Amino acid sequence: MRRLAGLVALSVLSGSALAEDVFVKQSRVVVREGKGAAYDEVTTVAKGDRLQVVGREGPWIKVRAKGREGYVFESAVADQKPGEDLGAGLSKMLGGNAQASSASDAAAGKGLGEALDLAKSRGQSTAGLQKMKAIRKSVSGKDWEQFTREGNVGPNK
Amino acid sequence: MHKQIIKTFLAGALLFAAGCNQQQMAAGMKMGSAVTMSEEKEDELGQSVVIAATNRWPILDRPALNKYVTLVGLTVAGATNRPDGNWQFAVIDTPDIGAYSGPGGYVLVTRGAIEAMEDEAELAGVLAHEIAHVANKDGFEAVKRARFNEGALQFAAASDSRLAAFGKETDLLVNTVLTSGWNQDQETKADTSAVKLLQRAGYDAGGLPRFLARMEQRRGGSGRGKAFGTHPGTADRVAKTTAQIGSAKPGATNRERFARAKAEARL
Numbered sequence: 001m002r003r004l005a006g007l008v009a010l011s012v013l014s015g016s017a018l019a020e021d022v023f024v025k026q027s028r029v030v031v032r033e034g035k036g037a038a039y040d041e042v043t044t045v046a047k048g049d050r051l052q053v054v055g056r057e058g059p060w061i062k063v064r065a066k067g068r069e070g071y072v073f074e075s076a077v078a079d080q081k082p083g084e085d086l087g088a089g090l091s092k093m094l095g096g097n098a099q100a101s102s103a104s105d106a107a108a109g110k111g112l113g114e115a116l117d118l119a120k121s122r123g124q125s126t127a128g129l130q131k132m133k134a135i136r137k138s139v140s141g142k143d144w145e146q147f148t149r150e151g152n153v154g155p156n157k
Numbered sequence: 158m159h160k161q162i163i164k165t166f167l168a169g170a171l172l173f174a175a176g177c178n179q180q181q182m183a184a185g186m187k188m189g190s191a192v193t194m195s196e197e198k199e200d201e202l203g204q205s206v207v208i209a210a211t212n213r214w215p216i217l218d219r220p221a222l223n224k225y226v227t228l229v230g231l232t233v234a235g236a237t238n239r240p241d242g243n244w245q246f247a248v249i250d251t252p253d254i255g256a257y258s259g260p261g262g263y264v265l266v267t268r269g270a271i272e273a274m275e276d277e278a279e280l281a282g283v284l285a286h287e288i289a290h291v292a293n294k295d296g297f298e299a300v301k302r303a304r305f306n307e308g309a310l311q312f313a314a315a316s317d318s319r320l321a322a323f324g325k326e327t328d329l330l331v332n333t334v335l336t337s338g339w340n341q342d343q344e345t346k347a348d349t350s351a352v353k354l355l356q357r358a359g360y361d362a363g364g365l366p367r368f369l370a371r372m373e374q375r376r377g378g379s380g381r382g383k384a385f386g387t388h389p390g391t392a393d394r395v396a397k398t399t400a401q402i403g404s405a406k407p408g409a410t411n412r413e414r415f416a417r418a419k420a421e422a423r424l
Contacts, residue, residue: 026196027195027196027197028195028196028197029196029241030241030243032241035240036231036235036240036241037231037234037235037240037241037242037243037244037262038228038231038235071241072241073239073240073241075238075239076241113201113204114201114205114319114320114323115201115202115204115205115208115327116204117320118205118320118323118324118327119205119208121320121324122324124208124209124212125208125211125212126208127211127215128207128208128210128211128212128215128216128247129204129207129208129211131211131216131247132207132211132216132245132246132247132263133245135216135220135223135224135227135245135246135247136227136244136245136246138220138223138224138227139224139227139228139231143224143228144228144231144232147228147232148232150414151232151277151409151411151414152359152409153232153281153358153359153360153408153409153411154232154235154236154358154359155235157358157359157408157409
């Protein structure tokens, strides 16, 4: 019984130690199934979003976001909620739209995204871009694990 | 020899924009150091580079080779400070020897470059150099400098629509990436970063100078050809990267795997 109580206490303590949140500090961060760009996207999060830390594995942080678990890289998040980006204001002054978010524009129904909108307006084909995205999707996290293991490179070196 | 045969990877470029003096350049860099670019913006610019490049040269129709190049690229990208990024890779169908990159993680390598390579470390070296341009945000720097040269206020004229302004940025960037090339400082930094990335990823960093040296040999060892403007010769790059590597322990070359990938692609 005492042993059980000890385990419960330990569990509560470790839970407490891990009960921390981090905040997304980049405008858009992909939460992935594994620790690397090769892994599929679980969800995406935006600057200022609060993520619950589930665990830490080296520079990778396992988080819970939008009800799902996945990994983010440590440089993408911060302990404190990010403030207003001074660079954004300067950038606007310099280039007019350097901080314009085409993703948000697209979401608001303003267009496909600047690159696709521009290509369309210029009569350019976007087939190459679509092919490139398809190539990337053809590679899974498992493919990458096998590739790096067999080649003795990457995390397996 | 085709005048474009060895592209930006080897060439570097003229200092951005004619008429830009050193004071302007320094001021532009200083002023721009506080300026950031959103991940979405980077991605849109990167997509535009891919669209421009693939409207010139199609993506090579060899799915297995494209997948292989992507796996090598992801391995190198895993050693950057953005191992979680939106890294994408493809082979473009041209006999020219070169590689290109766009902001956000888009990297293209030519069929001609792969034909000229002898092992996976050389491919990793070329990809690492391009990945370094992305990680160093050189695309943003190019746009920023050109913007400063033109005059920020003029560039961001109130009459410009959002798309027209983006079009100007895209054109400046595409010109840098596909035609004029990065500046000398950016090229040198990309080489230095590439060696570090290769070593972190477990590849033989010597793959980069080996490939450069072979290209220099093909070019006839002239050092500075017309196409390479005022930039350091390939021999200098070979010397610098070789010195940087020093006596570090060699990494993987995966020569057999590379040969299989080329053979399967009938290259």
